[in-house]
Amino acid sequence: MIAFIVRRLLLLPLVALGVTALIFALLQFLTPAMRASLYITDPKQLNALPDIIRKYHLDQPVYVQYGDWLRQVLHGDLGWSETAREPVADAIRGFFPATLELAMYAFLCILALGIWLGTASAVNKDKLIDHLSRVTSISGASLPTFVWALLLLMVFYGHFGWFPPGRLSLDADLYVRSGKFHVYTGLMTVDALLNGQGWIFWDAVRHLVLPVATLTYYLVAVLVRITRSSMLETLRADYVRTAQAKGLPRRIVVDRHARRNALIPVITLASLLFIGLLSGVVITESVFNYPGIGRWGVGASQQLDIPAVTGFALIFAGLLVLGNLCADVLYAVVDPRIRLQ
Secondary structure, three states, X not given: OHHHHHHHHHHHHHXXXXXXXXXXXXXXXXXXXXXXXXXXXXXXXXXXXXXXXXXXXXXXXXXXXXXXXXXXXXXXXXXXXXXXXXXXXXXXXXXXXXXXXXHHHHHHHHHHHHHHHHHHHHHOOOOHHHHHHHHHHXXXXXXXXXXXXXXXXXXXXXXXXXXXXXXXXXXXXXXXXXXXXXXXXXXXXXXXXXXXXXXXXXXXXXXXXXXXXXXHHHHHHHHHHHHHHHHHHHHXXXXXXXXXXXXXXXXXXXXXXXXXXXXXXXXXXXXXXXHHHHOOOHHHHHHOOOOOHHHHHHHHHHOOOHHHHHHHHHHHHHHHHHHHHHHHHXXXXXXXXXXXX
């Protein structure tokens, strides 16, 4: 197992280098003046673009430019974001924890419901729970995200006033910004508990309920269908029939033999879903006025904020590489045969 993980880790720098090369290649379609904004760390430098072009060799061959840009990225200097009015690295540190918090809660709900409902649907094929899960999957996948989000917002906030949009209420936000609240992780629910402020924790949870419910209903539909089809294929396998013929209890056959082997495609899909959530769910964050990295990325692209868009692309690419690495490790945990490949 350790040798398998080491092999994957050795490939990680090469993959990361290839990703950065691809992003830089796309930047070559821009003019040197536009690419010079990647090296600006203060808005006052905008008046010195010719000097920046000469300093960072933007009029030199591509490999020279790539070396300078890569060194800058490795030092965490991603330029100045006009959209956020701060350096790109600071903007990412500010927006990403909100998206991470939303993604974590949504992913846990999606994973738990998707695997449970997909397994129950396959085991009870053509029964009531199977029909209900398929109806849920079809409706969740066909209903646009913004429609479901607006319906939830209209009912549970507009009518009942239970779950407001945003990330915090005004009182909680003022307390967090007052200096009495210490930010440890950027995850509001976690930091509230670490600060011993239970009322801020519940306020943050209230604001997370509707975005998490929207993402769960929309994305769990995909996971249910994949889990169901994988489980149906596994339940027809010879080794499962042999286990049933030996008289093993149904729960042991399903949990230890069938579901474990059916999780390979589920792991692949789950890793992609989580990466998609971390890259920012734009529509959900926009409808619920949630200050995540996705909403910032869209605003940056609309204003042609090149450093911000490039930083967003680098973060998303890095998450994709790490997500694939985690998926490979989970493959080996679920199926030991993969470790020998």
